[in-house]
Each structure stands twice: as C-alpha cells, then as structure tokens.
Amino acid sequence: MLHIKCPHCGLRSQNEFSYGGDGTIKRPELNKEISDQDWNNFVYNRKSPRGKHVELWQHISGCRQWIKVQRDTVTHEIFQTADVKQDIK
Amino acid sequence: MTAISPLSNIIKKGLFGDYENKNENDLVKIKELNDLxxxxxxxxxxxxxxxxxxxxxxxxxxxxxxxxxxxxxxxxxxxxxxxxxxxxxxxxxxxxxxxxxxxxxxxxxxLSQSRTIIEICGKNSKEVLKKGCPFNFNILKKNMCLNSIFNGVTITIDLIEENPDRIRLFALRSFGESLYHSITDASLEFGYKID
Structure with missing residues (x-):
C-alpha cells in the first residue's frame, strides 16, 4: 500500500486518495485555434513513462483537494508532493 | 418539522459482545448524538x-x-x-x-439533517477505530479532527476528550447504518454498551 503525504493533511494511506491521471498535461489556451490532432492529443493520448512521473491525485476522503505527486512508476517510491497550483521540478 | 435521527430505528440499548466479567468502565460506550x-x-x-x-x-x-x-x-x-x-x-x-x-x-x-453522529467513549475507542481506519491514531490528540475512511465509509473524526477517549464520528446520513454496524462489529471483542 502506498502512503501519500498530502500537503494539507500530512501522511495518509492511499485508500483515502483517488488517482487523477497525468499531472503534466496542460489544456490548450482558451480561444486559441488548435488542430484536431493537438486537441485529440490533449483529450486522449497519454504517455506511459517508466520511472519518475508527475501525477494528479485527489484526497477524496480527506480534505478533497487535488495534489501533484511525483512517483516512480517502477518502484512506486514517492519523491515529492505539492499543492496542485505548485510546480514539481 | 420534527427531526428523525438517522439511527432511531436501528439502535438497541443494552450490553453486547464480550462484556461479561468486565467492569462497565472498561466497555466501549456507543451512542448516537442528534439535535446538533x-x-x-x-x-x-x-x-x-x-x-x-x-x-x-x-x-x-x-x-x-x-x-x-x-x-x-x-x-x-x-x-x-x-x-x-x-x-x-x-x-x-x-x-x-x-x-x-x-x-x-x-x-x-x-448540514444538520444530513449527517449521522456516533460518539464512542472508553479506553478502547482508538482500538475500535484502528480496525477500519488507516490513520495513525497514536498521533491523535485532544481537539484534533480529521477526515478519513472507516471500512470504506468517509468519516470525520473529532477527539473531544482523552483518558478515557471520547470520539465523535460524522458520516453522511445515508451511510449511518453501515457505519454503526461496522463500529459495533469492531467493538465486539471489547464488549460494548449502547446508551
């Protein structure tokens, strides 16, 4: 079982969290013309990296906030967590 | 409007579980709070x-x-x-x-009508909660509160008093019955009294 450090509540069990997908995806700018291919990539296409990966999680049974988590997809080690507005380098 | 408590038709008062040959102060005491x-x-x-x-x-x-x-x-x-x-x-x-x-x-x-409140008292209160909640209760102190889960039910925990511990649990009204049965099941080995 993973233990994730919520930036608001502290170290909690993975059971309290809900996975929210890739945390590096950025929505195309509003009112900007983009190609169908770019929109398709934004909506559907995701990488499946091996190693460090920034993900979104929601502390659904806790403070209900979205957070960013940097996790190794091979070892499941969690290196860093941050509020969703902060960047993880 | 008359408020009907979520557990009014479920709670049966009395002593349950492994309560025989035990001091009543050692039992887990469970009650529903309403009118808050x-x-x-x-x-x-x-x-x-x-x-x-x-x-x-x-x-x-x-x-x-x-x-x-x-x-x-x-x-x-x-x-x-x-x-x-x-x-x-x-x-x-x-x-x-x-x-x-x-x-x-x-x-x-x-939210007065949309929550179930269960209060657990006694020296084994934290032991009861440890059975279904992944939080580290060793760090829970007086006047601390947290949101977590108990056997899959999202709950809010509020530690009101220590030694003996008095803990309030809040859950969605519709999950109240399920939470109540989970709590009483977890209390069986300690013996419990419903007030």
Missing amino acids: LIVQIVQYQSSKLEIENLKVDNINFSREALTTACNDNTRILWFAPRNWMLVSKKKELINNVKKTFNDSDFAVTD
Missing part, C-alpha cells in the same frame, strides 16, 4: 477576508490543519483549506453564522 447544529462554512477563493478576525460563539476560526477550536457548546473543525465545519448544541447559532459570513465571501450550508 452542523454548518459547513467555505470561504471562496476570491475572498480576501482574514478568517482569524471572525468569531462565532466567541470562538476564532483557525487555518491550522487538523485542529478543532471549541468551547463547551460549540466546536469548529478544520475540514480543508478555507473549509470548516461548525458543530453546536446551540441551534439558534445558525442566525449568527449567517450574519457573520456574508454571501459574497462565504458559502454557508446547514
């Missing part, structure tokens, strides 16, 4: 107000995570950033809350 005012207060992201300057029932709001500010009648639980839950025996406090927290900065929601 429960209000959720959320400060909008756009609001610039300093919440520390606002008071309800002479209690200041705190931005410190996992803490409860309280007096004898009212408890204000930190729920999430910019989000608090006020629980009070004084039902008339809702008028005061609505006056204090204006519509442009806060969302105030009366």
